[in-house]
Amino acid sequence: MLVSPVVVANPSVDTMGNLSEKFAQIYLMKSSISVMEGSDAVNHLNNILSTDIELLHKGMRMDGLICDSNGKVADVVNCYNVGQSILIVGMGSNTDSTRELLTRGVPWDKKLSLLDGNGALEHLKIIGKDPCSLVEKIYPELSKLSENMYSEFENVVFSLGMHNEHEIIDVIVRRDNSDFYNRIEMCNHKIFRIEDWEFARMTIGYPGANEVSSKYLPHDIGMLNLISLNKGCYPGQEIHARLDSRSKPKKKMVIMATDNVMEIGKHSLSDDSIVKITSSAVRDGSHLSMGICSVDVSPDATLVNYNGESKLILL
Amino acid sequence: MTMLVATVQIQRVLAVDMGILGGEGFSLPVVSKIDVVDVDIELTETAKAALSASMSGEEDTHVLLISAQSGGCSGYMYDMAIVEEPDNSGFQKIQFDRIRIFIHNKDSTMLNGIRVDYKDSLMGGGFQIENPNASKSCGCGQSFS
Numbered sequence: 001m002l003v004s005p006v007v008v009a010n011p012s013v014d015t016m017g018n019l020s021e022k023f024a025q026i027y028l029m030k031s032s033i034s035v036m037e038g039s040d041a042v043n044h045l046n047n048i049l050s051t052d053i054e055l056l057h058k059g060m061r062m063d064g065l066i067c068d069s070n071g072k073v074a075d076v077v078n079c080y081n082v083g084q085s086i087l088i089v090g091m092g093s094n095t096d097s098t099r100e101l102l103t104r105g106v107p108w109d110k111k112l113s114l115l116d117g118n119g120a121l122e123h124l125k126i127i128g129k130d131p132c133s134l135v136e137k138i139y140p141e142l143s144k145l146s147e148n149m150y151s152e153f154e155n156v157v158f159s160l161g162m163h164n165e166h167e168i169i170d171v172i173v174r175r176d177n178s179d180f181y182n183r184i185e186m187c188n189h190k191i192f193r194i195e196d197w198e199f200a201r202m203t204i205g206y207p208g209a210n211e212v213s214s215k216y217l218p219h220d221i222g223m224l225n226l227i228s229l230n231k232g233c234y235p236g237q238e239i240h241a242r243l244d245s246r247s248k249p250k251k252k253m254v255i256m257a258t259d260n261v262m263e264i265g266k267h268s269l270s271d272d273s274i275v276k277i278t279s280s281a282v283r284d285g286s287h288l289s290m291g292i293c294s295v296d297v298s299p300d301a302t303l304v305n306y307n308g309e310s311k312l313i314l315l
Numbered sequence: 316m317t318m319l320v321a322t323v324q325i326q327r328v329l330a331v332d333m334g335i336l337g338g339e340g341f342s343l344p345v346v347s348k349i350d351v352v353d354v355d356i357e358l359t360e361t362a363k364a365a366l367s368a369s370m371s372g373e374e375d376t377h378v379l380l381i382s383a384q385s386g387g388c389s390g391y392m393y394d395m396a397i398v399e400e401p402d403n404s405g406f407q408k409i410q411f412d413r414i415r416i417f418i419h420n421k422d423s424t425m426l427n428g429i430r431v432d433y434k435d436s437l438m439g440g441g442f443q444i445e446n447p448n449a450s451k452s453c454g455c456g457q458s459f460s
Contacts, residue, residue, distance in 0.1 A: 035336060035343060047386040069389040069451045069460040082334055099346050105385025108405065108419035115343035155335045172335060238388040238453060
């Protein structure tokens with residue numbers, strides 16, 4: 001497989017203060033890929049996930065959160081109904097805990113099996129400017145992608161998702177599918193590594209392993225769209241429902257652009273609030289960090305006691 | 316108490332015959348880690364009496380099956396049912412006088428040590444389970460983690 005060092009233009013900040021990448025790029029993910037077999041797989045998953053996937057029919061993709069009983073996000077998963085099995089893609093850092101959860105609560109009289117797809121399959125993400133055009137370039141035969149549905153062409157699964165109004169295309173491919181990798185090379189594109197994804201994901205405020213680690217609520221990390229308050233019980237539902245009815249979110253995720261490395265941890269801002277930096281990445285001298293701060297933070301707030309320039313980017 | 320840890324790594328050829336998971340020779344390993352312990356449970360006198368009344372003389376053919384499965388606000392939910400003795404070798408059998416309780420091996424770590432009680436009350440009455448393995452239970456008492 002072709003994996004290149006990063007050589008891409010750095011993102012620019014537009015007049016609205018949003019970061020935007022100049023090109024769409026393909027990133028190889030370190031994901032957990034599992035397959036659940038059995039006729040009751042959708043119902044079993046629906047008992048665990050924060051979204052209602054009861055209507056996940058063949059050809060559809062639905063996303064959800066796996067939360068603990070305190071409502072904290074333990075994993076973000078994409079579920080694909082591929083016929084007699086459900087393909088489940090989660091974060092690689094949470095592979096063991098998610099698989100234990102998926103297998104432990106299987107009813108004794110249901111024949112459900114969980115299979116490990118990591119040895120045979122790979123997960124890639126395409127983000128940046130107009131990722132659909134990049135897919136059309138590589139696979140001109142592919143029909144237009146739409147949300148909640150996936151398209152399969154020559155054993156490659158493509159699906160379109162949205163995060164903070166940015167398009168993200170997920171690709172699942174067999175490791176031995178040389179045609180897929182040849183097509184990318186023929187189009188003069190490269191596959192970037194997971195280290196490069198760290199910076200790229202921050203440009204769209206997409207949470208990573210440090211944010212999805214059973215420490216934060218969906219509200220804190222911008223994943224409110226992946227909880228369903230009218231589906232009934234799921235782990236963490238009591239906490240989410242109480243937050244919705246009796247309170248309001250107190251924290252939110254932000255991006256911090258700086259000209260030096262940001263250390264993980266708490267930092268003071270000029271409006272007397274605090275930002276808790278959860279992850280940080282650098283690309284060609286540009287530094288981006290993701291952090292969590294008060295929902296009332298001033299958009300003009302800058303870091304204090306910091307030797308350099310800093311810009312807060314609200315999501 | 317004995318603890319058996321069985322880690323199974325076998326290849327499974329998927330049932331689908333086409334698509335990304337299909338095709339000749341394509342198989343994936345099964346993820347299956349089953350921890351099994353010898354189950355010991357407690358049944359209070361009131362629970363015994365209530366069960367005897369519910370089974371109404373069918374103790375020779377029926378059993379109380381206690382299980383745990385994904386669901387509820389805290390992750391797992393209890394299920395109790397009086398059923399005809401299941402034809403399944405995966406169960407552990409615990410006998411209290413004439414009452415037989417079946418717990419499946421796969422639920423043994425979650426249900427070992429539970430105390431089954433019965434409260435005769437119009438509000439919140441019925442069978443209740445206290446579980447020393449549960450770090451948290453939801454308000455209704457049916458879900459635990």
